Amino acid sequence: MPHAAAQRDFALEIVRKLRGAGFEALWAGGCVRDQLLGLTPKDYDVATNATPNQIRDLFGRRRTLPIGTSFGVITVLGPRAAGQIEVATFRIDAAYSDGRHPDSVTFTDAEHDAQRRDFTINGLFFDPLAEQVVDYVDGRRDLERRVIRAIGEPRHRFEEDKLRMLRAVRFAATFGFTIEPATLAAIQEMASQITAVSAERIGMEIRRMLLDRNRAAALTLLRDTTLLPHVLPEISELPTNRFDDTTRILAALHEPTLATVLAALLSTQPNQDSPAPSPQPRAPSPQPPVPVPHSPAPSPQSPFPIRQPPANLCRRLRYTNKELDRTAWLLTHHAGIAEAQSLPWPRLQRILIHEGAAELLALREAIAGPNDVGLNFCRERLNWPAAKLNPPLLVDGSDLIRHGFEPGPEFADLLENLRDAQLNGEIHTTDEALALADRLRPAN
Numbered sequence: 497m498p499h500a501a502a503q504r505d506f507a508l509e510i511v512r513k514l515r516g517a518g519f520e521a522l523w524a525g526g527c528v529r530d531q532l533l534g535l536t537p538k539d540y541d542v543a544t545n546a547t548p549n550q551i552r553d554l555f556g557r558r559r560t561l562p563i564g565t566s567f568g569v570i571t572v573l574g575p576r577a578a579g580q581i582e583v584a585t586f587r588i589d590a591a592y593s594d595g596r597h598p599d600s601v602t603f604t605d606a607e608h609d610a611q612r613r614d615f616t617i618n619g620l621f622f623d624p625l626a627e628q629v630v631d632y633v634d635g636r637r638d639l640e641r642r643v644i645r646a647i648g649e650p651r652h653r654f655e656e657d658k659l660r661m662l663r664a665v666r667f668a669a670t671f672g673f674t675i676e677p678a679t680l681a682a683i684q685e686m687a688s689q690i691t692a693v694s695a696e697r698i699g700m701e702i703r704r705m706l707l708d709r710n711r712a713a714a715l716t717l718l719r720d721t722t723l724l725p726h727v728l729p730e731i732s733e734l735p736t737n738r739f740d741d742t743t744r745i746l747a748a749l750h751e752p753t754l755a756t757v758l759a760a761l762l763s764t765q766p767n768q769d770s771p772a773p774s775p776q777p778r779a780p781s782p783q784p785p786v787p788v789p790h791s792p793a794p795s796p797q798s799p800f801p802i803r804q805p806p807a808n809l810c811r812r813l814r815y816t817n818k819e820l821d822r823t824a825w826l827l828t829h830h831a832g833i834a835e836a837q838s839l840p841w842p843r844l845q846r847i848l849i850h851e852g853a854a855e856l857l858a859l860r861e862a863i864a865g866p867n868d869v870g871l872n873f874c875r876e877r878l879n880w881p882a883a884k885l886n887p888p889l890l891v892d893g894s895d896l897i898r899h900g901f902e903p904g905p906e907f908a909d910l911l912e913n914l915r916d917a918q919l920n921g922e923i924h925t926t927d928e929a930l931a932l933a934d935r936l937r938p939a940n
């Protein structure tokens with residue numbers, strides 16, 4: 497992670513060097529916006545009238561990477577602490593025939609480069625030598641009014657690049673801004689076209705929105721822009737009170753993992769813990785969805801109902817299998833925390849020692865509040881000394897083999913049964929464990 501101050505110094509040095517060689521050079525886009533908002537920019541971008549070749553000549557081939565040359569972008573490598581900075585030639589984008597990427601670019605001046613950017617607050621430049629904002633698009637005014645406004649005609653700008661619709665929502669949510677009416681109307685009109693954007697890019701935008709602390713505002717804006725059914729259909733049919741529950745839960749999460757947010761999103765589905773959709777009227781589920789210890793875990797292919805919505809969502813948005821597994825695990829077990837006291841200890845113990853336990857408690861706290869009885873019961877148990885919470889096994893597979901058991905399919909079940917007995921305090925020594933094994937399933 498580059499150091500912010502070092503990155504800033506390096507971005508300043510790049511501007512100085514370009515100016516020294518007779519070129520125009522300005523900081524551009526997000527870094528200018530963030531700085532004016534009093535935020536530390538994540539990275540700095542430099543815009544210049546030098547061409548990619550001139551940039552490479554000036555900084556040297558060894559210190560530059562021509563990764564985005566066709567778009568006029570050269571990466572300049574800085575000292576280790578500063579990281580790298582993208583230096584882009586002022587450009588206008590030619591036609592967008594695929595609704596996402598310009599077919600070609602033409603080099604131009606700063607004013608036209610500002611015009612091709614997406615929103616006025618992203619169209620600002622900053623001259624770090626004169627310490628002056630250069631504003632061709634009234635971006636400063638919109639920053640003050642806290643408004644997301646498309647540069648130019650909104651419909652045309654979203655027609656060019658549909659991803660901008662999701663970017664509008666993300667910027668509005670993360671900064672707590674509103675979307676200017678004409679820009680909002682254009683998104684509402686064109687929302688269904690978001691599907692022209694690749695699943696990965698949609699997934700990345702949604703991920704950023706959901707990980708940001710203003711994730712509840714993002715969800716509300718996705719609904720208000722009517723993008724929701726196209727990007728998160730799983731939750732677009734929620735009745736208003738459930739939707740409000742969902743945003744309340746999302747807002748209560750503190751720096752959650754993506755899986756925790758996804759589980760929170762899906763936790764308020766009416767059929768979340770009832771059987772798979774069927775033509776019969778849905779009865780409230782009598783049992784919380786905690787699997788019985790000795791039943792096999794649901795396989796990825798199994799029609800286990802709780803796995804279906806997260807599987808659809810994660811596969812569609814290209815989230816990882818690990819994120820999917822964790823989301824499904826959280827959805828399967830969060831109801832168990834609610835009634836932790838009445839769960840058999842071996843069952844609860846396996847949940848609490850799972851590597852997802854912290855996420856599960858965070859989810860439960862967001863749903864039920866910090867004083868939930870089941871949650872506090874779990875916290876007390878987690879405070880137990882390790883030797884009590886998760887005592888070393890009395891026997892393992894090789895002990896059983898040495899004792900005369902043939903390794904086989906029932907082995908795992910037998911070990912689980914012995915573990916249950918140990919956790920229940922029914923056996924305390926290896927000899928007792930082997931004796932119990934003989935009683936449960938006599939050795940050959």
Ligand code: ATP
Pocket residue numbers: 524525526527538541612613614615618619657659660
């Ligand atoms: P952040 O990095 O916090 O998401 P950012 O504004 O820096 O915000 P980037 O995606 O890094 O966003 O893009 C840098 C700049 O490039 C933007 O500020 C904007 O001026 C321009 N830009 C980025 N994506 C688009 C787009 N899809 N259409 C038009 N301009 C864009």
Ligand code: MG
Pocket residue numbers: 526527538539
């Ligand atoms: Mg950026």
